[in-house]
Ligand SMILES: [Fe+2]
């Protein structure tokens with residue numbers, strides 16, 4: 038069969054909403070795009086544990102500590118689901134991890150911002166996980182089967198992340214003047230980076246069309262961003278707090294909130310590695326990987342020993 | 351700003367050479383931990399169902415890891431693991447020939463038989 042025929046069969050399947058599975062023929066670019074996207078997503082889950090891990094030992098109560106540990110553990114699980122999905126496309130786990138550790142592969146820029154106060158745990162759950170959820174809900178219907186299935190699993194777990202974050206802020210918002218100020222400060226710092234999570238404006242996204250045609254994604258960056266703004270603009274009222282954007286205003290005609298311009302220079306700077314914590318995050322990942330080397334080796338040695346014993350018996 | 355932008359999820363990172371796309375797939379990672387497929391019975395009376403995969407040194411570890419990753423919210427009462435290399439899969443390219451014999455045997459379905467209404471539910 039000619040490549041054009043295979044491509045036609047492939048696109049027909051996508052158009053008919055039939056999922057693509059690992060052993061099916063797929064265009065090389067589809068494989069590449071998915072591999073890159075899924076592995077970056079996996080890296081984001083893994084690096085995403087660091088800003089929150091920073092507060093586990095300093096959580097204000099045992100209850101909050103248990104919740105935070107559970108959330109961080111979930112993110113590790115998400116990383117694993119996604120690495121597994123990416124592996125079905127032919128990349129090895131080791132390659133992917135090596136790319137993360139060397140700085141060649143990217144992860145979500147949001148995790149290059151520092152977590153300065155306890156209120157950041159709430160703001161991350163509400164805003165960062167909230168933004169991620171919108172993306173991930175869309176991806177539950179992505180065309181590559183293993184990715185879609187991983188997303189379904191992840192989405193089931195994410196709503197706990199967002200709810201615990203919001204609830205934690207809700208408690209602060211009803212607290213002392215100091216706690217209220219801490220809550221507002223965290224929202225102020227996390228708001229714009231959260232909006233950046235949706236990526237460049239559609240008008241600057243050159244590769245979006247192909248991803249839409251292949252149904253890797255089904256909504257544009259701007260659509261998702263608008264959805265997020267509309268949602269959070271309502272929710273922030275429940276907290277009695279404000280979002281740090283003087284231009285945020287309901288637009289009766291559009292039936293959406295208008296909002297101010299993102300600082301794109303900051304966006305590109307963080308993407309290019311000059312965010313507040315880029316170096317720290319990579320260093321932490323590398324250290325964890327190196328420090329864990331003996332565990333990986335020991336597990337194999339133990340396996341060999343057990344096999345030897347069994348064979349001897 | 352003059353960048354070529356690619357849209358990627360969760361960070362939407364505009365870099366052509368990020369991530370690996372190399373296809374030298376191997377089921378064994380450099381530290382030697384092979385890949386395992388995980389099957390979980392969600393409750394007594396139901397079949398084990400494939401839920402995903404993971405790397406582990408041996409079967410015991412694979413089960414423990416599967417417990418940690420796939421049953422954190424009581425999603426299972428029983429776990430099977432099998433090393434991925436032991437699974438033989440049918441080839442999707444041959445799906446046509448493979449399943450063709452079933453295509454024209456509509457008489458295998460109950461709806462093929464027209465019975466009078468008086469028979470009732472059958
Ligand atoms: Fe996650």
Ligand SMILES: [Fe+2]
Nearest residue numbers: 112166195198
């Ligand atoms: Fe999360």
